[in-house]
Amino acid sequence: MIKAGFIGFGRMGITHFSMLNTHPKVKIMAVCDQSSTMLKVLNKYVDVKCYKNYKKMLDEIKLDCVLISTPGDSHAEIIMSCIRKGIHVFVEKPFTMTSSEGREIVDEIAEKPIVNQVGYVNRFNEVFMEVKRLIDDGIIGKVVNFSGEMHGATVLKDSKSSWRGKKSAGGGCLFEFASHCIDLVIYLFDKPDTAAGSIMQSIYSSEVEDLVSASFLYKNGCSGSIFVNWSDETYRKPTNIIKILGTHGKIIADKHAFKIYLKEKDTRHGFDQGWNTRYITDFGKPARFYLRGNEFTNQLDCFIDCIDKGEQSNIASFAEALKTDIIMDAITQDAARNLPREGRLTGNADTQDKASFWKRITKRKD
Amino acid sequence: MLDRIIFGDNQFFGINHMSEDKAQELAEKFKDLRAITDVLDIAYDCGIKAFMLNTHERTKEICDHFRNNPSRYADLALYPSMPYAHKYANAVAEKGIFGTLRDYILADSSAGDVLRMIAKGGMSLFEQDMLKVMQLLVDMEMKIFRGLNVKVVFLQNIVTDLLLGLKVKEAFVGFSSYIQERYKVEAGFNTMNMPMLVDFLHECGIENPIVCSSINKAGYFMNPNKESYEIALQGKNFRAMAMSILASGAIKPEEAVEYVCKQKAIQSIVFGASSKQHIIQTKDLIERFS
Numbered sequence: 001m002i003k004a005g006f007i008g009f010g011r012m013g014i015t016h017f018s019m020l021n022t023h024p025k026v027k028i029m030a031v032c033d034q035s036s037t038m039l040k041v042l043n044k045y046v047d048v049k050c051y052k053n054y055k056k057m058l059d060e061i062k063l064d065c066v067l068i069s070t071p072g073d074s075h076a077e078i079i080m081s082c083i084r085k086g087i088h089v090f091v092e093k094p095f096t097m098t099s100s101e102g103r104e105i106v107d108e109i110a111e112k113p114i115v116n117q118v119g120y121v122n123r124f125n126e127v128f129m130e131v132k133r134l135i136d137d138g139i140i141g142k143v144v145n146f147s148g149e150m151h152g153a154t155v156l157k158d159s160k161s162s163w164r165g166k167k168s169a170g171g172g173c174l175f176e177f178a179s180h181c182i183d184l185v186i187y188l189f190d191k192p193d194t195a196a197g198s199i200m201q202s203i204y205s206s207e208v209e210d211l212v213s214a215s216f217l218y219k220n221g222c223s224g225s226i227f228v229n230w231s232d233e234t235y236r237k238p239t240n241i242i243k244i245l246g247t248h249g250k251i252i253a254d255k256h257a258f259k260i261y262l263k264e265k266d267t268r269h270g271f272d273q274g275w276n277t278r279y280i281t282d283f284g285k286p287a288r289f290y291l292r293g294n295e296f297t298n299q300l301d302c303f304i305d306c307i308d309k310g311e312q313s314n315i316a317s318f319a320e321a322l323k324t325d326i327i328m329d330a331i332t333q334d335a336a337r338n339l340p341r342e343g344r345l346t347g348n349a350d351t352q353d354k355a356s357f358w359k360r361i362t363k364r365k366d
Numbered sequence: 367m368l369d370r371i372i373f374g375d376n377q378f379f380g381i382n383h384m385s386e387d388k389a390q391e392l393a394e395k396f397k398d399l400r401a402i403t404d405v406l407d408i409a410y411d412c413g414i415k416a417f418m419l420n421t422h423e424r425t426k427e428i429c430d431h432f433r434n435n436p437s438r439y440a441d442l443a444l445y446p447s448m449p450y451a452h453k454y455a456n457a458v459a460e461k462g463i464f465g466t467l468r469d470y471i472l473a474d475s476s477a478g479d480v481l482r483m484i485a486k487g488g489m490s491l492f493e494q495d496m497l498k499v500m501q502l503l504v505d506m507e508m509k510i511f512r513g514l515n516v517k518v519v520f521l522q523n524i525v526t527d528l529l530l531g532l533k534v535k536e537a538f539v540g541f542s543s544y545i546q547e548r549y550k551v552e553a554g555f556n557t558m559n560m561p562m563l564v565d566f567l568h569e570c571g572i573e574n575p576i577v578c579s580s581i582n583k584a585g586y587f588m589n590p591n592k593e594s595y596e597i598a599l600q601g602k603n604f605r606a607m608a609m610s611i612l613a614s615g616a617i618k619p620e621e622a623v624e625y626v627c628k629q630k631a632i633q634s635i636v637f638g639a640s641s642k643q644h645i646i647q648t649k650d651l652i653e654r655f656s
Contacts, residue, residue, distance in 0.1 A: 018531025040493040281616040290558035290589040
């Protein structure tokens with residue numbers, strides 16, 4: 001049995017626990033969380049050892065792997081502790097807070113190899129996987145331009161009490177939301193060479209951005225853009241849409257379905273000339289255990305499979321996630337350069353509170 | 367005895383598992399209560415008297431409408447499903463799980479009193495007795511249906527499957543017995559993992575449980591696979607209810623209903639539709655193939 005430990009037991013930690021606890025090759029040994037209420041409840045109903053201090057947990061229990069679902073600012077330190085002990089790591093996104101932290105970790109892994117994965121779950125969504133396969137097959141020719149959008153209603157007021165509302169803790173729309181959108185772009189088209197025209201705008205939050213947009217340029221002549229807003233109440237749940245224009249056609253995809261337009265019929269993939277729609281039910285497979293969508297289960301199963309088979313790298317490895325961290329750094333710096341003269345870009349909430357946020361953003365430039 | 371045909375409510379709340387555009391269209395179509403009750407009336411008048419209702423924010427309006435027209439809905443049977451998890455999702459992101467639960471409970475007058483009374487000596491109710499917390503939450507959600515004829519109370523699939531993964535037997539036993547003792551009706555469970563759940567409920571000592579899951583010819587939302595569902599339906603002791611029989615439109619209605627009706631262990635079929643034509647067509651097909 002693969003012995004697993006959990007660090008961070010909020011919404012994502014619990015979800016991962018539930019999905020992994022049903023895996024036939026995994027035995028969950030211990031959980032670490034800051035909340036003593038959570039640990040007491042857990043102790044009462046679930047058969048695991050509970051810790052408040054992760055170092056103590058790593059010292060006392062012999063673990064094969066750890067799942068980290070803590071706020072982003074703690075990722076680098078915890079990951080390093082695990083690497084030194086030879087423990088395989090799955091960490092929730094974003095990978096780290098800056099690309100320099102991420103680079104150090106990737107270098108460390110080159111010395112002390114472990115299975116490593118970041119929770120970029122779109123890479124396990126069957127629609128996006130199918131779209132990648134089609135693009136790589138060249139079905140729409142050379143990709144000329146794309147636009148990636150992500151919308152949600154996660155933040156509809158200023159939430160200073162939550163870590164999600166604090167940049168220093170790894171909160172904000174860029175780390176928490178746009179990272180998924182950027183990762184999807186990198187998964188499909190690899191890392192952009194330049195980020196330009198970046199905007200980080202707050203709508204409700206006083207300390208973090210609620211909206212991120214940026215343009216991406218590639219040396220091969222492709223261009224693209226992202227638009228991400230987590231403060232849009234018209235969305236019932238977080239939604240990803242990607243539109244891809246190629247020399248031979250176009251693809252529009254979300255998590256459930258994609259539409260493909262082809263200039264010419266493609267018998268190899270079974271598409272007619274013009275528009276074709278495919279739903280996830282046409283090619284998706286059920287999951288071993290379903291909780292939040294097949295992709296959530298499949299990403300954990302991929303991690304466990306890699307441990308089981310001794311395969312160090314996988315589709316959502318730290319090295320891949322580092323590319324997203326690099327682009328997030330680039331967007332942050334570019335957005336700071338693009339600020340209007342008065343130094344802030346805010347939505348409808350009280351602008352006075354927002355000064356600190358923009359000061360911080362500007363500071364990150366250095 | 368479960369109703370053979372139960373009308374579901376996902377279409378009213380902008381839920382469509384297949385298409386986000388379609389979901390938005392539905393949300394717009396049903397923004398007025400009248401649009402919802404018109405569709406419910408079509409179902410009711412063609413003989414479908416049983417409705418499965420999630421505890422969505424808008425369900426209270428629907429239930430007020432039922433309560434205000436008792437003679438119109440004299441034969442009504444409700445199958446509530448709780449909690450409607452999206453209602454809590456944003457609060458959980460902001461305040462954490464316990465913060466959200468505490469705020470929701472404190473906002474309710476009677477449940478809030480219980481919480482304040484029990485939270486003594488620095489120990490929160492969560493630490494002392496999560497089952498009591500669950501009971502308070504059930505009571506809060508059940509207020510939506512007060513005075514109406516409730517037949518089975520379901521635990522919604524996100525919560526059912528989360529607890530199944532956590533393997534917390536106490537929660538399943540506690541929910542079942544509380545629904546029976548307090549509301550004098552049976553508990554049921556919605557799930558996306560039917561074969562695993564049925565086995566687990568048996569391990570919990572819950573005999574012949576009521577389990578509602580997606581069952582369709584396409585194998586859509588049937589985890590880990592369609593075959594395991596068919597085997598469970600043939601060999602396991604439980605009362606099966608089928609939902610998502612049309613797999614969000616992936617299967618033609620006739621084919622879809624024929625498949626579900628061939629599974630003789632399925633006692634009850636839940637379907638949602640938003641036009642008169644689809645409601646009548648699906649009902650007629652179920653009756654024809656049953």
